[in-house]
Amino acid sequence: MAREAEAFIALPGGYGTMEELLEMITWAQLGIHKKPVGLLNVDGYYDSLLTLFDKGVEEGFIKPAARHIVLSAPSARELLANMEEYSPYQEHVAPQESWQME
DSSP states (O other), X not given: OTTTOSOEEEXXXXXXXXXXXXXXXXXXXXXXXXXXXXXEOGGGTTHHHXXXXXXXXXXXXXXXXXXXTEEEESSHHHHHHHHHTOOOOOOOSXXXXXXXXX
């Protein structure tokens, strides 16, 4: 399913949603995909997670360029507009070809 998707959007959810979200972020960082990853931040649901990501940048655990993998907006319309302007992360750990399965 991930291969066929044009983008990934996480709605407010629990542990399963978080796991899938972090997997798509990691895949973008590794160069497995170049698709936007968005958070529909309804009523600020993801504010604490976004703050954690920013803290990761401040502490040197997340590269500043990698922080831009994750897009966020409070409305679907705004999130989709942001995703249309998305520029893929370029500092991949491994080339995409090395992750392809036959």
